[in-house]
Amino acid sequence: MPPPVIRASQARIPAVDRVLHFPAVFRLVEDYGRLLVTEAVRTVLADFRQALAAGRIPEWDERSIGELVHAYANAWSTPSLRRVFNLTGTVLHTNLGRSPLPPEAVAAVARAAGPANLEYDLDKGRRGDRDVHVEGLLTELTGAEAATVVNNNAAAVFLVLNTLALRKQVPVSRGELVEIGDAFRIPDIMARAGCRLQEVGTTNRTHLWDFEQSIGPRTGMLMKVHTSNYAIQGFTAAVPEEALAALAHRHGLPFVVDLGSGSLVDLRRYGLPYEPTPQDALGHGADLITFSGDKLLGGPQAGIIVGRADLVKRIKRNPIKRALRLGKMSLAALEAVLRLYRDPDRLAERLPALRLLTRPEEEIAAQGQRLRPVLEQALAGKVRIELLPCRSQIGSGALPVDALPSHCLRLVPHAGRGRAVEQLAAAFRALPIPVVGRVEGGALCLDLRCLDDEAAFLSQLAALNFRARP
Numbered sequence: 001m002p003p004p005v006i007r008a009s010q011a012r013i014p015a016v017d018r019v020l021h022f023p024a025v026f027r028l029v030e031d032y033g034r035l036l037v038t039e040a041v042r043t044v045l046a047d048f049r050q051a052l053a054a055g056r057i058p059e060w061d062e063r064s065i066g067e068l069v070h071a072y073a074n075a076w077s078t079p080s081l082r083r084v085f086n087l088t089g090t091v092l093h094t095n096l097g098r099s100p101l102p103p104e105a106v107a108a109v110a111r112a113a114g115p116a117n118l119e120y121d122l123d124k125g126r127r128g129d130r131d132v133h134v135e136g137l138l139t140e141l142t143g144a145e146a147a148t149v150v151n152n153n154a155a156a157v158f159l160v161l162n163t164l165a166l167r168k169q170v171p172v173s174r175g176e177l178v179e180i181g182d183a184f185r186i187p188d189i190m191a192r193a194g195c196r197l198q199e200v201g202t203t204n205r206t207h208l209w210d211f212e213q214s215i216g217p218r219t220g221m222l223m224k225v226h227t228s229n230y231a232i233q234g235f236t237a238a239v240p241e242e243a244l245a246a247l248a249h250r251h252g253l254p255f256v257v258d259l260g261s262g263s264l265v266d267l268r269r270y271g272l273p274y275e276p277t278p279q280d281a282l283g284h285g286a287d288l289i290t291f292s293g294d295k296l297l298g299g300p301q302a303g304i305i306v307g308r309a310d311l312v313k314r315i316k317r318n319p320i321k322r323a324l325r326l327g328k329m330s331l332a333a334l335e336a337v338l339r340l341y342r343d344p345d346r347l348a349e350r351l352p353a354l355r356l357l358t359r360p361e362e363e364i365a366a367q368g369q370r371l372r373p374v375l376e377q378a379l380a381g382k383v384r385i386e387l388l389p390c391r392s393q394i395g396s397g398a399l400p401v402d403a404l405p406s407h408c409l410r411l412v413p414h415a416g417r418g419r420a421v422e423q424l425a426a427a428f429r430a431l432p433i434p435v436v437g438r439v440e441g442g443a444l445c446l447d448l449r450c451l452d453d454e455a456a457f458l459s460q461l462a463a464l465n466f467r468a469r470p
């Protein structure tokens with residue numbers, strides 16, 4: 001027989017202690033702990049009181065209170081940082097964690113989570129250097145003399161400037177004073193690194209003689225910033241790296257290139273557009289090159305500095321290096337990813353970032369054909385769904401003018417107009433593994449390029465809860 005339904009107004013709202021002893025509530029203590037369950041009970045009872053005060057009369061029985069308490073305890077226990085499906089069409093999406101890691105890197109992170117020889121030389125039995133785990137691989141893969149790593153590329157640029165040009169002038173082309181993301185701007189980083197930015201040339205054209213004229217006794221280094229998230233087109237001129245390197249060396253100055261994305265292989269080999277590599281920059285005479293670990297490289301967040309051994313040594317001695325150093329889990333992941341580069345033939349299968357970027361258009365379209373009827377059913381005719389060709393972005397500022405042919409499911413709610421699309425997008429984000437799409441022209445677009453776990457995507461569609469509310 002079901003428990004009797006009691007009206008809160010008749011039976012008064014029960015005491016916290018009493019509710020805690022309901023079997024349906026007491027059971028939860030095992031999973032969530034006494035403190036959290038007690039807080040959830042208080043919250044449920046406070047909701048009841050509020051409902052009463054508003055003239056509504058909440059009905060309750062032990063089981064329904066148990067369910068409400070469970071819902072709060074569960075919501076509060078959901079991790080804040082969660083896995084999502086990135087169907088935005090931007091593969092290396094900075095807000096969604098950039099490149100996905102390969103299983104080799106995930107396993108390496110798990111191994112490094114406990115005690116590890118992070119800064120310990122196992123042969124000699126004494127203190128070691130954390131960079132050794134990746135320096136050999138980086139020099140092998142790029143041909144550089146030396147390498148070091150920090151927390152991200154912004155930190156790498158900062159550290160290089162602070163080490164080589166503190167209280168000195170650094171000329172940079174006006175066409176390269178970039179802002180990346182929302183907080184990395186070359187002029188600001190320069191100022192904070194203690195350098196004086198000297199703008200040379202104009203936005204669209206900078207010549208070698210602009211740099212020549214700017215060099216003086218207080219110049220600390222020459223720098224080229226890869227304009228990774230935009231392109232200047234039309235009547236343009238930029239000074240080639242070879243010419244800048246030669247000029248810097250004539251004046252005894254280091255020449256530094258901030259590559260931004262920095263792929264370690266020529267991406268044309270995989271049918272992707274060309275993106276400059278550290279090897280190219282070294283070949284052009286660069287003394288130091290900085291790039292990100294989690295952009296086209298396909299690894300964890302990291303900033304990589306490769307180049308001349310004497311300069312890398314100075315960088316490693318800068319006390320700020322200690323404040324910007326890479327953690328052991330990131331080092332473990334980076335090492336594992338770099339190892340995959342030793343076998344470029346299989347890289348496009350084994351490195352998820354590259355696999356997603358090179359996913360054939362027909363395969364994405366076929367996936368769309370499979371998913372469309374399933375989604376239509378899950379949304380019970382409330383939404384019109386089309387499968388359309390679209391273009392994915394590489395993201396993270398790489399190759400800004402190029403886009404990859406892809407396919408997307410375009411979902412248009414029948415009722416509710418503009419707000420309904422937002423509600424539909426919110427319903428997808430509320431799934432156990434949130435699905436993040438792109439709202440565009442009154443529709444929710446789900447670019448399928450990055451949907452590699454179709455089974456997990458399908459298995460949660462039953463939980464999709466979309467009602468267009470006016």
Ligand SMILES: *Cc1c(COP(=O)(O)O)cnc(C)c1O
Nearest residue numbers: 152153154180228260261292397
């Ligand atoms: C992305 C980028 C940066 C910043 O790199 P993070 O790894 O995000 O810190 C700096 N310079 C250029 C040219 C970039 O493209």
